Amino acid sequence: MNLIASYKQDFVANLKLAFPIMTGQLGQVLVNMTDNLMVGRLGADALAAVSVANAIFIMFMVLGMGISFALPPLVSEADGARLYQNISRYFKHSLVLNISFAIICAILILVSIPVLWHLGQDPDIIPLAIPYLEITAWSLIPLMVFQALRCYSDGMSDTLRPMYAIIIGNIVNIILNYGLIYGNLGLPEMGVSGAAMASLIARIVMIGLLLYFIRQRTRLWAHIAKARYLNYKKEIFKKLLFLGIPTSMQGFFEVTAFSGAALIMGMVGKDQQAAHQISINLASVTFLMCSGIGMAATIRVGNQLGKNDYTKMRDAGMSSIILVGMIMACMAILFIIFRHFLPTLYINDDIVINYASTLLILAAIFQIPDGVQVTALGALRGIQDVKVPMIITFISYWICGIPVSYIAAITLGYEHIGVWIGLIIGLSVSAVLLTHRFHKKSLLLMSK
Numbered sequence: 001m002n003l004i005a006s007y008k009q010d011f012v013a014n015l016k017l018a019f020p021i022m023t024g025q026l027g028q029v030l031v032n033m034t035d036n037l038m039v040g041r042l043g044a045d046a047l048a049a050v051s052v053a054n055a056i057f058i059m060f061m062v063l064g065m066g067i068s069f070a071l072p073p074l075v076s077e078a079d080g081a082r083l084y085q086n087i088s089r090y091f092k093h094s095l096v097l098n099i100s101f102a103i104i105c106a107i108l109i110l111v112s113i114p115v116l117w118h119l120g121q122d123p124d125i126i127p128l129a130i131p132y133l134e135i136t137a138w139s140l141i142p143l144m145v146f147q148a149l150r151c152y153s154d155g156m157s158d159t160l161r162p163m164y165a166i167i168i169g170n171i172v173n174i175i176l177n178y179g180l181i182y183g184n185l186g187l188p189e190m191g192v193s194g195a196a197m198a199s200l201i202a203r204i205v206m207i208g209l210l211l212y213f214i215r216q217r218t219r220l221w222a223h224i225a226k227a228r229y230l231n232y233k234k235e236i237f238k239k240l241l242f243l244g245i246p247t248s249m250q251g252f253f254e255v256t257a258f259s260g261a262a263l264i265m266g267m268v269g270k271d272q273q274a275a276h277q278i279s280i281n282l283a284s285v286t287f288l289m290c291s292g293i294g295m296a297a298t299i300r301v302g303n304q305l306g307k308n309d310y311t312k313m314r315d316a317g318m319s320s321i322i323l324v325g326m327i328m329a330c331m332a333i334l335f336i337i338f339r340h341f342l343p344t345l346y347i348n349d350d351i352v353i354n355y356a357s358t359l360l361i362l363a364a365i366f367q368i369p370d371g372v373q374v375t376a377l378g379a380l381r382g383i384q385d386v387k388v389p390m391i392i393t394f395i396s397y398w399i400c401g402i403p404v405s406y407i408a409a410i411t412l413g414y415e416h417i418g419v420w421i422g423l424i425i426g427l428s429v430s431a432v433l434l435t436h437r438f439h440k441k442s443l444l445l446m447s448k
Contacts, residue, residue: 010319014296020163021154022292026285031170031177031202035195036281038181040346044274046192047347049128051277052121052266055259057136060109062255064101064140066248068094068147070240072295073302073382075155080306084223085230087156092227093236095148097244102144109137121266122273128192135196142203149210157299158220161213169206173198246386250377250393257397257426261405261419268409272416275355278346279420283363283370286331290324290371294378297321301382314442317379321372321435328371335364355416362420369424369431376434385441392433401426 040047071094078086113133116126150162175185176198183189190197214220258280265276297320304313335342343356373396380389405422408414414421 007315007319007322010315011323013300014293014316014320014323017157017159017299018293018296020159021295022289024159024163024166025288025292031173031199034174034177035199036277037346038177039192039195040278042181042191044270044347044349044352045122045125046128047274047277048122048266048270049125049192050132050195051262051273052116052119052125053129053133053136055262056112056116057109057133057140059252059256059259060105060112060137061140061143062251063248064098064105064144065147066251067097067101067240067244068144068151069247069251069298069381070094070242070244071148071151072155072298073243073305073384074239075152076157076299076302076382077306077384079156080303085226087152088223088227089230089233089236090240091148091152091224092230093232093240094151095145096232097237097240098144098148099141102141106137106140109133109140119263119266121263122270125270131193132196135193135200139196139200139203142200142207146203146207146210149207149214152224153210153214153220154295154299155302156220156223157303158217159296161217161220162210164213165206165210168209169202172205173202176201243381243384243386246390247381249390250386253390253393253397254430257402258423260402261423264402264406264409265416265419268415268419271349271351272355274347274349274352275343275359276416276419278343278352278356279359279363281346282335282342282360283366286328286367287370287374290328291374291378293320293324293327293371294375297375297378298382301379302384305383310442310445313383314446317376317382317438317442320379321375321438324371324375325368328367332364332367335360335367339364359416359420362417362424366420366424366427369427372431373427373434376431376438379438380434380441383438383441383445385437388437389434392437393430396430396433397426400429 036047036050039050071090074090075087078084078090113130116129146165153159153162176187177195179185179187180190180194180198181192182194214224262273262276262280265273297317300316300320301313304310304316339357339360342360343353347353377389380386401422403422404425405419408418408421409416410418412418
């Protein structure tokens with residue numbers, strides 16, 4: 001209790017900065033939930049198709065988005081050190097990298113589409129998944145442009161404006177879902193593909209919204225306005241890539257592990273895969289709330305690093321990790337209490353609902369390690385420590401987690417339960433090792 005009391009001010013500072021990020025993240029999850037709720041009304045095949053398509057899309061999306069996550073710690077450090085021209089340089093170079101990676105990843109997604117037929121999935125769902133994936137691939141480009149603007153604003157400790165843009169964009173997305181999936185509001189009926197088209201349009205709208213909101217604040221717009229007059233520098237690209245590539249790989253290892261789990265679940269059965277999609281979608285609500293606190297940790301830790309105040313830097317990181325642990329313990333209890341009710345929001349299939357209610361018990365177990373690992377990653381990113389965390393994520397998910405998932409589910413016959421046992425093990429290993437890493441690195445900086 002004394003430890004918690006000592007971090008009281010840090011908890012408040014973390015939540016103040018994280019709340020807009022969490023709200024924006026939660027808003028995006030609610031859109032994903034709405035996608036699944038609306039698509040789920042089309043049947044288990046449609047829901048499973050979205051699951052397998054997203055398993056492919058998210059792998060590539062994370063590679064691109066990881067590059068953008070190099071920007072907040074650099075901007076927050078430069079802001080803390082009052083090196084304002086560096087802020088403009090970082091933004092300009094990050095925007096170019098984001099667009100470049102988005103184009104490359106979109107092309108890779110399109111090229112990888114034929115692989116869907118060879119992943120052991122139910123052949124009935126592939127024709128539904130392909131057009132969804134084709135449209136979603138192109139939405140990555142506006143998403144990455146928005147991400148550059150968002151990460152810049154977050155790094156400047158202004159997390160409200162991205163939140164406003166995301167909330168309005170999400171409302172647009174939901175309205176378009178209603179129109180394009182079912183053919184309402186005078187729009188064409190596109191079924192599963194309508195959800196992808198709605199996301200594409202909404203992401204374009206969010207770029208315009210965030211640019212408008214940034215222009216309303218002189219301090220934010222000034223650095224973007226100055227960026228156009230600055231030349232490109234090789235060393236800036238190198239610095240962004242030095243942080244961005246390992247960060248991309250961290251996310252890639254984690255997301256591909258979850259995508260791999262979805263594919264293993266597809267080998268178990270179509271109903272189990274639909275239940276897995278429901279459970280993962282619900283778990284993503286709490287995960288993205290925690291990733292908001294993780295981003296706040298990145299910003300606060302980076303800002304104190306720029307000021308050379310290593311004690312406050314450590315407090316910012318450790319308080320974020322403890323805060324997330326408490327929040328996720330509460331979420332775990334809610335998952336257990338409402339495990340029979342929540343799946344009914346998605347689908348009316350009793351078999352799928354029974355599978356999902358079982359998986360939600362396992363989802364409750366991994367709440368704390370899931371939240372802790374993403375927050376510890378954020379704190380480490382704030383001190384620009386990314387290479388060793390990349391190795392830790394690889395070991396956690398691909399040496400520990402996924403092999404256990406496959407063996408438990410397929411070899412030992414524990415099916416859907418076996419898949420999630422592997423996920424729990426991978427997340428737990430990651431949480432312990434990453435937290436220890438920040439503890440060790442922050443103490444080392446304080447001793448200087």
